[in-house]
Amino acid sequence: MLSQILDYCKRKPPMNMQVSPETVSREHVMEVMDPTGHTTVTWNPDSEASIADARREFNRLKRLGYSAFPMNVVMENGVVVEEKDNQRMDEFDPSVGRVMMIPQLVGG
Amino acid sequence: MPINDFFISDVNQSLNTSQQALVSDCFIVPFITTAMPNPFFFTNSLTTGGTSSSFSGCTGGNITSATTIIFPSPVVMNEIVIDEDDLMNNQEYWELARQRGVQFRIRTAEERQRQEAEAARVRVEQERTAALRREAKDKSLALLIAHLTAEQRETFTRNKWFVVIGGQSKKKYRIRADGSLNSNIDEMHGDRVVSRICCHCLHDIPLYDNYLAQKIALMKDERRFLSIANRHAA
Numbered sequence: 016m017l018s019q020i021l022d023y024c025k026r027k028p029p030m031n032m033q034v035s036p037e038t039v040s041r042e043h044v045m046e047v048m049d050p051t052g053h054t055t056v057t058w059n060p061d062s063e064a065s066i067a068d069a070r071r072e073f074n075r076l077k078r079l080g081y082s083a084f085p086m087n088v089v090m091e092n093g094v095v096v097e098e099k100d101n102q103r104m105d106e107f108d109p110s111v112g113r114v115m116m117i118p119q120l121v122g123g
Numbered sequence: 124m125p126i127n128d129f130f131i132s133d134v135n136q137s138l139n140t141s142q143q144a145l146v147s148d149c150f151i152v153p154f155i156t157t158a159m160p161n162p163f164f165f166t167n168s169l170t171t172g173g174t175s176s177s178f179s180g181c182t183g184g185n186i187t188s189a190t191t192i193i194f195p196s197p198v199v200m201n202e203i204v205i206d207e208d209d210l211m212n213n214q215e216y217w218e219l220a221r222q223r224g225v226q227f228r229i230r231t232a233e234e235r236q237r238q239e240a241e242a243a244r245v246r247v248e249q250e251r252t253a254a255l256r257r258e259a260k261d262k263s264l265a266l267l268i269a270h271l272t273a274e275q276r277e278t279f280t281r282n283k284w285f286v287v288i289g290g291q292s293k294k295k296y297r298i299r300a301d302g303s304l305n306s307n308i309d310e311m312h313g314d315r316v317v318s319r320i321c322c323h324c325l326h327d328i329p330l331y332d333n334y335l336a337q338k339i340a341l342m343k344d345e346r347r348f349l350s351i352a353n354r355h356a357a
Contacts, residue, residue, distance in 0.1 A: 048336060050327045051255070052262030084343050088270070095272045103344045117336040118328055122353040123305060123321035 043109065045069060045083075047076060047116040058109065066109045073107040073114075080119030085111040256329075263329035267300075270335055286311070287338050289345040296320070296341050300334045306355050308337060322352030 045056040058069035073083065083104035089097040104114065268276060275285035283301040288294070295311040308320040322340075323333045340348040 046266070048263075048324070048328055048332045050259060050329070052259040052329055053266055053332065082340070082344065084339050086270070093269070094276070095270060098272070098342065101343055103347075115335075115339060117339060118324040120322050120324060120336065120340060120348065120351050122351050123323055 043069075043112050043114075045073065045114040045116060047081070048118055060109050069109065070107040073116075076116050077105075081116045082119075083107075084115045084117065086113040086115050087111075088113075259329045260331065263331035263335070267331040267335045270338070285338075287341050290342045291345045298334055298337055298341075300331070302330065304330070304333055306353075307334075308341075308352075309357070310354075316357040318357055319355045320349070320352045321355065322348060 041059060041061060042057045043060055045058070046053050047056060056069060056072050059065040077083070085101045085104055085108070087099040087101050088095050089099070104111070268279075271279060271285060275287075279285045279300060284297050284299045287296045287298060289296060297309040297311055297316075299307045299309065301307075304321075304323040304326075306319040306321040308322070309316045310318045310320060322337065324336050328336075337348075
């Protein structure tokens, strides 16, 4: 009986029912492009302290010349199927699920 | 012909009669200088002089001419005294040379070890930097692929480019992801390349992050992207 319960817990849910860790933990993500590839800043929209930290980091990156874009995409099996048009973010919006911070662009 | 007459006759040809009379009153003695290998010869000089009337062209003045005769003379050097206490015999000299050889080899070996250690340290640092750069590149590639549609993934995998639609103008832009950031964006009109656009992040950002930044900026902030970019002819 116990082994059956443990086996049930270890079984992964089907692919179409799999949820992302962000949805389970309600963590929103800000991906920052940098020389290491990218670093990820997360915040909990239900936590004021977490939002304040994320806002502070957002403002710091804006001062460095970064541009912020909300990534409102619809994905299916890990592949983007629809990209919804969004404008650039000039102010931090804690309700956005995923934000991409792009460094300053220069003409070549 | 005496050597004085030789020189006097040579000079007389360039002077008038009054000057010729003056020249005959003086000695013109040539001096011969040679490059003496022996540094111990010094020169002594003997000077004779005479006073005569003025040359033509000068008014009311007396001119004093002088003749200098230079001849070498030998000089006797002081005797060199050798202190025998400072001398070494052959055996001592050999021992000293041997010790110096040993010191040189030790110093050279220490120097070589130091250089090898430094080279090894530099090599380790370079490998570490290269590993970090590879890791960053792989991470950026994964991020780019995660933000491509199925069609973009296919063209990127097959041809190393993908097409993006401009967010405001709805124009087609082909981003060539073949390893270069130099004018890698083609503005398309159908299948024809109208112009090439160059705009990218700073060079310390990994390559595939640059391509993703170009894609996102074209889709979401096209006007600002084009205002920053440089446009070149196709």
